[in-house]
Amino acid sequence: MTNDIIKSILSRTTTNLYDPTFTLSDEKIYELVKIATTAPTSFNFQNWRFIAVRTAEAKTRLRKIAWDQPKITEAAVTFIICGQLIDYRLLPERLTPAVEMGIMPVEMMSILEDASRGLYFQQPQRQRDEAVRSGSIGATALIYAAHALDLGSTPMIGFDANAVTQEFSLSDNEIPVLLLAVGKALPENWPQKPRRPVSDVLDFI
Numbered sequence: 537m538t539n540d541i542i543k544s545i546l547s548r549t550t551t552n553l554y555d556p557t558f559t560l561s562d563e564k565i566y567e568l569v570k571i572a573t574t575a576p577t578s579f580n581f582q583n584w585r586f587i588a589v590r591t592a593e594a595k596t597r598l599r600k601i602a603w604d605q606p607k608i609t610e611a612a613v614t615f616i617i618c619g620q621l622i623d624y625r626l627l628p629e630r631l632t633p634a635v636e637m638g639i640m641p642v643e644m645m646s647i648l649e650d651a652s653r654g655l656y657f658q659q660p661q662r663q664r665d666e667a668v669r670s671g672s673i674g675a676t677a678l679i680y681a682a683h684a685l686d687l688g689s690t691p692m693i694g695f696d697a698n699a700v701t702q703e704f705s706l707s708d709n710e711i712p713v714l715l716l717a718v719g720k721a722l723p724e725n726w727p728q729k730p731r732r733p734v735s736d737v738l739d740f741i
């Protein structure tokens with residue numbers, strides 16, 4: 537079972553060492569995020585925000601509150617991937633473009649709005665879970681898009697979430713799910729580490 541996409545997935549590794557001289561244009565960063573936003577979200581809520589930290593000054597501020605990890609200043613950009621707490625009242629706005637394009641029948645709007653109200657209204661844990669799910673899935677798409685463009689990436693949970701929220705003015709409804717560095721990987725990086733046997737992680741029922 538293989539093709540070029542599978543080969544790309546299989547060959548990804550986390551980058552630890554970046555070429556600090558390599559930069560990414562804002563247009564390229566925009567393209568990467570555009571690709572990432574095709575990732576799926578619950579009800580197509582798209583409850584995420586990607587903050588591209590790419591100036592030397594902003595990277596230094598982020599590194600200070602992220603375990604002083606050198607890749608934050610050495611990679612071309614480090615994204616603060618924010619998940620947003622689900623507010624079901626935003627759903628009509630998020631679904632309207634699909635209705636206008638004739639993809640979704642208009643009658644489905646109220647059905648989905650009812651379903652999302654039932655799931656998320658006054659359910660802070662579910663709203664938060666969904667923010668973390670959306671942020672994680674968006675970050676994953678960004679990781680593989682970067683790899684397909686021959687860029688290295690590093691997902692990072694090594695940061696102070698409260699400090700990131702304050703320093704980068706996240707809204708009350710936003711959670712910094714992950715930092716994601718992206719840049720040019722140096723050849724000295726480790727190869728991919730082995731995985732647990734599939735038989736340990738897969739159950740057939």
Ligand SMILES: Cc1cc2nc3c(=O)[nH]c(=O)nc-3n(C[C@H](O)[C@H](O)[C@H](O)COP(=O)(O)O)c2cc1C
Nearest residue numbers: 548549550551605690691692693694695727728729
């Ligand atoms: C949620 C998450 C958080 C991580 N946090 C960090 C981190 O703070 N610093 C770091 O150097 N690597 C971090 N990593 C990278 C992992 O250590 C790495 O993905 C794992 O060891 C497997 O290696 P591979 O991606 O090269 O296969 C993180 C990965 C994930 C998915």
